[in-house]
Amino acid sequence: MHTIVIADHGFITHERSLTHRLLVGLADEGIRVRCAIPRSLLESIELDVITEVVGYEDRGLMLSRSARVTRLLNELRALDPDSPPIDLVHIFGGSAWGFGVELARRTDAVAVLEVWRPGLVERARALRSGDARVAFFAPAPGIERALLREGAGLLVRLTPWGVHIPKSPHPILREDRVASVMLAGSGRSAAEFSAAFQGACDVIAQRDDTMLFVDADAALRAGLWKHARAKGVLDRLSLIDAAEERRDLVVRADILLYPDCRGEQRTLLLDAMANGMAIIANADPMVAALVPDQTARVLTDPSPETWQAELQHMLDFPDEARALGRSARERVRNEFPASKHIRAVIEAYEWLTNPSVIPF
Incomplete structure (x- = not known):
């Protein structure tokens, strides 16, 4: 399985640790994964992963989107000419949705849209009506329910986020300090x-x-x-x-x-x-x-x-x-352990790429 993870400026800035855990977890499970973040952040955002992290042009008129997607595809192919076809494009951050869906459409991959806030739910119905293959991941049951209320035909999976648990908790409100x-x-x-x-x-x-x-x-x-x-x-x-x-x-x-x-x-x-x-x-x-x-x-x-x-x-x-x-x-x-999130994402990926289950 080959996945491209795309994050927009706001998401990768606030959720760098989540992105790191996802990339590491997917790679550990044998999934071919690469990550694209805004080119302007390549020098300042350190994901510390062995997978390839490339930049994409996140700014530009809608008319330039196709050309910007082409540039990213050319860069990915140059990095690994023998790379297998892309199966999924997993998109984090609403401002990257259009770019990511276009990338998925161009590569005949499934676009997976992470709906991390309710404001993105309203955009789901419009995206369903296009010619791309689109699915939605909800990190919380409330968002999952909101997506399902948008109507029949939306492909929705619950994939709760998680974090690593330190070996010991931080001691709070100690008497010897402010x-x-x-x-x-x-x-x-x-x-x-x-x-x-x-x-x-x-x-x-x-x-x-x-x-x-x-x-x-x-x-x-x-x-x-x-x-x-x-x-x-x-x-x-x-x-x-x-x-x-x-x-x-x-x-x-x-x-x-x-x-x-x-x-x-x-x-x-x-x-x-x-x-x-x-x-x-x-x-x-x-x-x-x-x-x-x-x-x-x-x-x-x-x-x-x-x-x-x-x-x-x-x-x-x-x-x-x-x-x-x-x-x-x-x-x-x-x-909410990180391992549970990774497991939920992988199971959802397998569900989406099984033609007997999801007849796109």
């Missing part, structure tokens, strides 16, 4: 992100034993500094550039505040759970890993006052926070 709180997410849910930020600032304004770290990109989108300045907490506030790319820093914190509630699937949340962090999050029925009082404190009324109360309680009762972190870690170990 508590660290990480506010992370996309920042596109600006009102929700701002509410979490205000609540956290109100907490650290009352205590000198806590630091707040904020994803810089998300903070910029949500415009947060007025409240922090008014509360006089700028000296206990620190920005982290590209937090989702720097998971090692995120998982060293004690508590994760996760206000996103747009149904987007992100392994940042799974990594935090796998490391035993205590999590406070907005309710999001599309995110299967958020289980109230088992993996996180889940807020149904995410006002600044609610964020403040929940964070204050977690800092005041560290044993409860540690127990929540341990519970989340076990849930991820049982339901």
